[in-house]
Amino acid sequence: MTAARGFAAFPPQRAGARFATSWWGHAWVKAMEDTSLDHTLLRKGRAYAKTGQLGPITVSPGRLAAVAESEYDTVVRVEQLTDDAWERFLDQVAAKAGHIAALLDRDMPHDLVTAAEDAAVPLLPAVGDLEPECSCPDWGHPCKHAAALCYQASWLLDADPFVLLLLRGRGEGDLIEALQRRDAPAVPVSPGVPALVAFAAGVPPLPDPPPFEAAFTPPALEPARGVDVAALAVLAASAAGRAREILRRGRLPALTEHQDRVRLAADHDLDLGLDSAVAAWRYGGADGLDVLETAWTPPRRDLARAQALLEAGWEGEEPPPVETWRNRWTIGPLQLRYGRDGRWYPFTRRDEQWWPCGAPERDPSALIT
Incomplete structure (x- = not known):
């Protein structure tokens, strides 16, 4: 026992x-x-x-x-x-x-x-x-x-x-x-073993796939009229990175044209005038970008649970006042936004707008304290 x-x-x-x-x-x-x-x-x-x-x-x-x-x-x-x-x-x-x-x-x-x-x-x-x-x-x-x-x-x-x-x-x-x-793995069959014995040995499990960590080397492209060689190098590196992620995870979510532009700017430090979007992407990917750009109304149960977590994080102290609107809760100089992925994203004021300022948490009180 x-x-x-x-x-x-x-x-x-x-x-x-x-x-x-x-x-x-x-x-x-x-x-x-x-x-x-x-x-x-x-x-x-x-x-x-x-x-x-x-x-x-x-x-x-x-x-x-x-x-x-x-x-x-x-x-x-x-x-x-x-x-x-x-x-x-x-x-x-x-x-x-x-x-x-x-x-x-x-x-x-x-x-x-x-x-x-x-x-x-x-x-x-x-x-x-x-x-x-x-x-x-x-x-x-x-x-x-x-x-x-x-x-x-x-x-x-x-x-x-x-x-x-x-x-x-x-x-x-x-x-x-x-x-x-448990039974030991089947012994590898050597040449000359009868077919009945070979089939009876069974098929051993495949080994784990090798790691996909090889660094990408962009192709050496000659300058040509009407061709932005630097842009092609960025696109090639991006495609290689996406392919590596597909090999690791099996699949990747489809991105809109706007999401893909933000991803490219975030991954390759491109100046495309998407500063706040790039910051949101680096903290939370497509979910972080959605929280930056979209307001939505979460289920009441999720909001009630978040309120209880906030209150529990301030045992013995008076919790700060919260101004709530849909998935956006403002607490003094900080705003928490609830994502469709079930995580809370912190924002702070910068240049008269709310700016992503940290990694998301499932417990909103962890972002306050």
Whole structure:
């Protein structure tokens, strides 16, 4: 049986401390927040988590537990994977050499989670997958104590994705031992082996693709009448860069003519009179440019969550007044704009206009503090 793991209580955090910096930690927090119908309890849970109101945390298969305020037993339950599901997950881990290396490096690869989902193995929780329990008199689902436990658990998940696998039923030692017991790869077939034996050996997995890091050397073009050789060199470098990204990521989003002009100016330091657009692109790509140029009305739920995050970032202090209009929130000399990618982009006043001034964050309070 997989042994439980214990973690010391988190001390009080600084104002503006963020939850879940990893993508899998974000998925954990989102599953809890999307289940909740009471943003006030979520705000209190964030405050409890940041001010160290929970005792040591115990993680065991299907169970996350702590004592809140020295008297309330708080538990969050997660469904464990079946033995068949674990075998399918191990198949996905073993199918790519980089998977186990990434896990041992405390990283959760996107493609591993996607492959596991395709094999009907849910690693990350979804809405309703986290079942909170608490001995406190609060009827919230989750109550502030269970919410605080989930928020603090995101810090554990950030540091070690094996915590998530332990909650699903097996810890690091169990997984490594199971992988070591699996059949060794098929022995390469040498010339002269009978066809039946060769076919029975199976096909070994392909190695990881090589890195695409070769520097681009622009072609040496001779000057010609009516031909801007420098512009052609820039376009060639741009095409090479886009091709390299396609090889890395499989595909790239289509860009409008305006977006492509901004991209070229940003990537190659071209003076096209697009200064603020170039700054927006460098901070957030097409999403950053859209935030600069377009105002839109986000879903109320997203705005309510952002308001709760702002309030939670100012525990013990009066939060600054916020002037809101659609996806643009102005707080003194700073304006935060909510992007369609779910991130908040900071802007500051410059030459009588709002100017992009930093990288985006999912937690708006991180940009204020």
